[in-house]
Amino acid sequence: MSGTEQDVLAGVGSRLRTLRKGRGATLADLAQETGLTSSTLSRLENGRLRPTLEQLLPLARAHGVPLDDLVEAPPTGDPRIHLRPVRRHGLVFVPLTRRAGGVQAFKVIYPPADRASTTSLQTHEGYEWFYVLNGRVRFVLGDRELELGAGEAAEFDTREPHWIGSAGDEPAETLAMFGIQGERAHLTATHPHH
Template identity: 75%
Template sequence: MNVTPEDVLAGVGPRLRALRRARNTSLAALAGETGLTSSTLSRLETGKLRPTLEQLLPLARAHGVPLDDLVAAPPTGDPRIHLRPVRRSGFTVVPLTRRPGGIQAYKVIYPPAGKSPTTTLQTHDGYEWFYVLNGQVRLVLGDQEYQLGPGEAAEFDTRIPHQIGSAGTQPAELLTLFGAQGERAHLSPPSTLGTGPGRLDARS
């Protein structure tokens, strides 16, 4: 199946949204970095506005990625994903999915505690699930604080003020699933769902 220019441009919005959210950057802050209005940025991310080169160039600079990463279509029929880490705000995000929309998967690497910039609690639309691969993770969720180790998982509504980072002297590595529209990751049969050891479930 041939990849048309429309197909390529249809994937730009979700990529822009994923890059911005990976940086924990608001539309207003990104507007200040790029000179584009918040309204324009929102319409680009939702696909309501066809992107132009004049818009994509400042966005690529702001997100610290090559322009090709914003517009390149994957090879037709090739299931392999070419991983391109994005380093922002002291941590590294590796996108693991390439299809637009739906639940997006990432590997996130947080530097050792005390070696990343201090950030405030974040809020945004969506639902997040993560699984700790290595290291110790500190999760602040509202007025509660949790510490998770390898093999433990958490899921929460991202409209709840939250912050994630390493809790130890070594980097923390997470596998993260994020649904911008609030999609949840259904990883267990309904009969086994429930808060228990190794699983944190927070709902608004």
Template identity: 65%
Template sequence: MDDLDQVLGGVGQRLRALRRRREVTLAKLAEATGISESTLSRLESGERQPTLKLLLPLARAHGVPLDELVGAPPTGDPRVHIRPVRRHGMTFMPLSRRPGGAHAFKLIIPGSLHGAEPDPQTHEGYEWLYVLEGRLRLVLGDQDLVLTPGEAAEFDTHVPHWLGTAADAAVELLILFGPQGERTHLRARTR
């Protein structure tokens, strides 16, 4: 078996292990990627050869680099190469790339978003955040809170929540997000 066959032969096992570690069903993964459940099952069992067209949406859905899915050899460089992502005017900087478990992000909400109308959302997981700079407005269920530097909050993300600025200046915070979270106590003043 040559190197290519070895790499491709291990993709299915890595995909199954990653999906199970994240506690995601084939149905949910199919919904997230647009790849049929039967194709996903055949990929995981090794009955279907992986292609770039299949692996890219899977890497995106799992939040991992493509290298991790194909088992590329480590480069020996421990630095985190941050690639900021902009969503809804905010900048997310991933600080970790570990599949499953907690994910760490630095989030910057610009002051230009101050006064935005809250639009609470829900999703899977648990979140812990810590304000580094600025004043964060956290709408959590029926609570409207303001957190300042050094304050932290934790919550189940099934509770409708929204993050914004409580002033005209930018807010910088660290976020740990995952299926479970380290528990800390909410320390915030109500607005």
């Protein structure tokens, strides 16, 4: 095994133990969730067994974390989230959540409006909520068109045809939450009774 590979796998056992204990799960619980034996799980956690991809994939799923977090997690005690921007269709997505599945949060940066480009409406499974941080956003939903400024928010079912982009000559930035199964992001305010 190369030195680099050894480094990448070095902390896997302690991370697996920390994740399991953080969830309050026993080795028997995890064995049931992953199909691995309690003995194998114990040997992985104490570093006596070198993990394989076939073992790490069900463990990442069971713990609800990306595979990267098992093999290349930041050092223990480092509270920072290491964000990796993704560029897609001219937009920049900065993931703000690290768990796999459930509602995902992103900062989305839309480039300045290009008047020549056509507005192509899209539909897909899910539910989205977004809040405009900076700039102005042009939001097309079905046959409605809205312009939102900083501090304004919208939520919608993504099965309805939609398009979001910058409405001005400056980039627009939003905070977006997206639920692939259609989970809705609800903010609940408690109103005191008078």
